[in-house]
Amino acid sequence: MEIGVVGKPNVGKSTFFSAATLVDVQIANYPFTTIDANVGVTYAIAEHPCKELGCTPNPQNYEYRDGKALIPIKMIDVAGLVPGAHEGRGLGNKFLDDLRMASALIHVVDATGKTDAEGNPVEHHDPVEDIEFLEKEIDYWIYGILRKNWEKFAKRIKLQHLKLAQAIADQLTGIGVSEEDAFEAIHKLGLDNDPTKWSDEDLFAFVRELRKINKPIIIAANKADAAADAQIERLIRKGKSRGYIVVPTSAAAELTLRKAAKAGFIDYVPGSSDFKILKPLSPKQEKALGLIKERVLDRFGSTGVQEVINRATFELLKLVPAYPVEDEHKLTDQFGNVLPHVHLLPKGSTPRDLAYKVHTDLGRTFLYAVNARTHRRVGEDYELEFNDIIKIVATAR
Numbered sequence: 245m246e247i248g249v250v251g252k253p254n255v256g257k258s259t260f261f262s263a264a265t266l267v268d269v270q271i272a273n274y275p276f277t278t279i280d281a282n283v284g285v286t287y288a289i290a291e292h293p294c295k296e297l298g299c300t301p302n303p304q305n306y307e308y309r310d311g312k313a314l315i316p317i318k319m320i321d322v323a324g325l326v327p328g329a330h331e332g333r334g335l336g337n338k339f340l341d342d343l344r345m346a347s348a349l350i351h352v353v354d355a356t357g358k359t360d361a362e363g364n365p366v367e368h369h370d371p372v373e374d375i376e377f378l379e380k381e382i383d384y385w386i387y388g389i390l391r392k393n394w395e396k397f398a399k400r401i402k403l404q405h406l407k408l409a410q411a412i413a414d415q416l417t418g419i420g421v422s423e424e425d426a427f428e429a430i431h432k433l434g435l436d437n438d439p440t441k442w443s444d445e446d447l448f449a450f451v452r453e454l455r456k457i458n459k460p461i462i463i464a465a466n467k468a469d470a471a472a473d474a475q476i477e478r479l480i481r482k483g484k485s486r487g488y489i490v491v492p493t494s495a496a497a498e499l500t501l502r503k504a505a506k507a508g509f510i511d512y513v514p515g516s517s518d519f520k521i522l523k524p525l526s527p528k529q530e531k532a533l534g535l536i537k538e539r540v541l542d543r544f545g546s547t548g549v550q551e552v553i554n555r556a557t558f559e560l561l562k563l564v565p566a567y568p569v570e571d572e573h574k575l576t577d578q579f580g581n582v583l584p585h586v587h588l589l590p591k592g593s594t595p596r597d598l599a600y601k602v603h604t605d606l607g608r609t610f611l612y613a614v615n616a617r618t619h620r621r622v623g624e625d626y627e628l629e630f631n632d633i634i635k636i637v638a639t640a641r
């Protein structure tokens with residue numbers, strides 16, 4: 245699961261990425277091995293079960309702060325969004341390569357409307373156009389892949405009685421499209437099972453639907469600190485009518501706060517509406533932080549950056565955090581650590597899926613699971629809920 249940050253030049257995409265991946269916590273073992281230059285680690289923040297249960301956790305693969313779990317997530321800086329990227333313009337191919345890896349996208353737009361389509365400074369540009377422009381780039385890209393051999397492909401499906409959704413997913417494995425994604429899009433649109441009957445419009449409608457399922461997008465209405473209320477309200481309204489979550493953000497404010505926190509000047513938990521000054525500040529620093537408090541935190545309730553990451557994780561990707569334990573009474577692993585691990589799983593996952601996440605062997609030898617809150621066994625098809633604590637019982641290996 246990787247979240248991509250995308251946006252045309254000069255909207256604050258790099259600032260957003262830097263702020264989001266400036267993680268000042270020590271997470272012992274990230275589950276990620278190779279980190280490319282444009283890949284970083286950020287975290288999604290969720291309430292921690294200990295807040296409700298009154299325990300003190302010993303986290304191993306996440307961080308615990310103020311009753312919250314900070315769960316590491318991979319983030320990709322998807323550079324090179326320019327008009328025509330799908331035809332290889334600009335950094336087009338690199339752009340598509342990075343896009344391929346992302347499960348969800350944070351689309352950073354300039355809410356002030358002071359950046360044109362190519363990233364040049366202007367007085368009035370409608371950021372709603374940028375939302376449409378990214379949709380179009382992705383749609384034409386997927387359409388291009390499918391359109392190339394469509395007639396031949398459609399005939400083959402018909403003649404060989406292939407499963408339509410699976411055949412399409414096979415064509416699009418490179419961009420991470422599953423059979424379920426394709427199936428959902430076909431059914432949502434009520435398209436014919438015989439693809440030779442699809443018109444070009446049908447194919448394009450299918451691609452649009454598939455993009456919504458496979459590359460869900462959240463909008464960061466950035467530079468909110470410099471935008472008028474009316475501009476932000478309009479962007480939220482227009483975005484919502486197209487099915488988007490739009491969050492006002494100030495990436496610049498978030499970057500300043502995280503840097504100040506890292507340097508020990510302030511205590512700041514990303515996502516909060518305030519910070520605490522820990523050390524004497526220079527008049528310049530004091531002024532900068534004062535402005536952030538007044539123009540961003542007091543106005544919007546937070547810088548919005550963490551809200552975007554959290555909503556991308558829990559609403560767009562619908563991931564559910566679950567905590568496996570060995571002792572369902574003490575909530576510990578075999579070494580006595582309280583709630584040491586958390587795993588993010590897609591909604592609808594079962595305890596066996598959680599067991600596989602912990603270890604393939606545990607998944608293979610899984611017998612049954614116990615919900616540590618109710619002390620009851622849960623069935624094979626039990627769907628994990630947000631913050632479930634699950635004891636997994638397996639056969640001896």
Ligand SMILES: Nc1nc2c(ncn2[C@@H]2O[C@H](COP(=O)(O)OP(=O)(O)OP(=O)(O)O)[C@@H](O)[C@H]2O)c(=O)[nH]1
Pocket residue numbers: 251252253254255256257258259260363466467468469470493494495496497
């Ligand atoms: N007022 C304000 N300015 C911001 C904010 N975020 C970024 N900026 C400024 O916008 C300009 C562009 O920011 P970048 O992060 O370099 O933008 P980018 O989209 O990555 O641009 P490229 O690197 O050219 O792709 C810089 O001058 C930033 O300081 C913000 O939240 N508020």
